[in-house]
Amino acid sequence: MTTAIVPDVSAVPLRYSAPIGGVAGTSFKPEHLQAILSADRQRGFFEVHAENYMGAGGPPHRALEAIRRDHPLSLHGVCMSIGAPQPLDKAHLARFRGLVARYQPALVSEHLAWSTHETSFFNDLLPLPYTEATLACVCDHIDQVQDAIRRPLLLENPSTYVAFRESSMSETDFIRAIAERTGCGLLLDINNVFVSATNHGFSALEYLAEFPLSRVGEIHLAGHAEQADDEGDLLLIDSHDGPVADAVWKLYEIVIRRRGGVPTLIEWDSMIPDWPVLQAEATAAQAILDRYGPAALVGDRHAA
Numbered sequence: 001m002t003t004a005i006v007p008d009v010s011a012v013p014l015r016y017s018a019p020i021g022g023v024a025g026t027s028f029k030p031e032h033l034q035a036i037l038s039a040d041r042q043r044g045f046f047e048v049h050a051e052n053y054m055g056a057g058g059p060p061h062r063a064l065e066a067i068r069r070d071h072p073l074s075l076h077g078v079c080m081s082i083g084a085p086q087p088l089d090k091a092h093l094a095r096f097r098g099l100v101a102r103y104q105p106a107l108v109s110e111h112l113a114w115s116t117h118e119t120s121f122f123n124d125l126l127p128l129p130y131t132e133a134t135l136a137c138v139c140d141h142i143d144q145v146q147d148a149i150r151r152p153l154l155l156e157n158p159s160t161y162v163a164f165r166e167s168s169m170s171e172t173d174f175i176r177a178i179a180e181r182t183g184c185g186l187l188l189d190i191n192n193v194f195v196s197a198t199n200h201g202f203s204a205l206e207y208l209a210e211f212p213l214s215r216v217g218e219i220h221l222a223g224h225a226e227q228a229d230d231e232g233d234l235l236l237i238d239s240h241d242g243p244v245a246d247a248v249w250k251l252y253e254i255v256i257r258r259r260g261g262v263p264t265l266i267e268w269d270s271m272i273p274d275w276p277v278l279q280a281e282a283t284a285a286q287a288i289l290d291r292y293g294p295a296a297l298v299g300d301r302h303a304a
Contacts, residue, residue, distance in 0.1 A: 022261020045072035129164035
């Protein structure tokens, strides 16, 4: 039997539960812990996958507590299966709620995807059709998560490799409707936009022009891998195993110029580099954030 974490808020000084502004951060990897602790406290923040910290204690929590004492934290869920037609896993939601209570992160997010079916669990974030039925299901699940954690959730746009004929609305309209119905915020993953645009043959710039940027509370940047599909055409995979591509940096600068400073996270989840390499990616994002500062949102054609 799995036991949910009992929140122990007193275990960690709660310095960073407030919004963190236009700063850049990185994924936290345990192999970087000593380099981070031995350096001066950095300006940015760290993000972790919630599922890696759902045990009650041990080395993972000791490392995260050390990071949390001096840095803002972002909690990023990957297994809530918000897009699945079946009910949310109550035990998983309880563990997620416990982590939010325990660490009081500045940002909390999950994916617009599904990863469970009945008793099967998939090690992937799978797409869903954009219909009124799936919209109602997703909104109900987000309402449940937000009621549990007692704060708004940021929902991340997906990277996709297939599309559904039965979809009756665009991805941006679907995401906008979710935000309007539930009051949730959005996590804009710009690498996901570029990957999906390349795979499906649409314009990333047009997608971003339709995206409700006024709802965005965090941005993700990451690397991707190039493969070929069965017909020999280019296929991009959201691999998080390398530096941010030049084209993604260009899209990011366009978004920040329009949206202003938003907390920005560099994701790097496999083939982990030395800490200075990851830190340099965050420094590059911070330079763009500083260049445009807290500018007002301009020209959001669907501003909320």
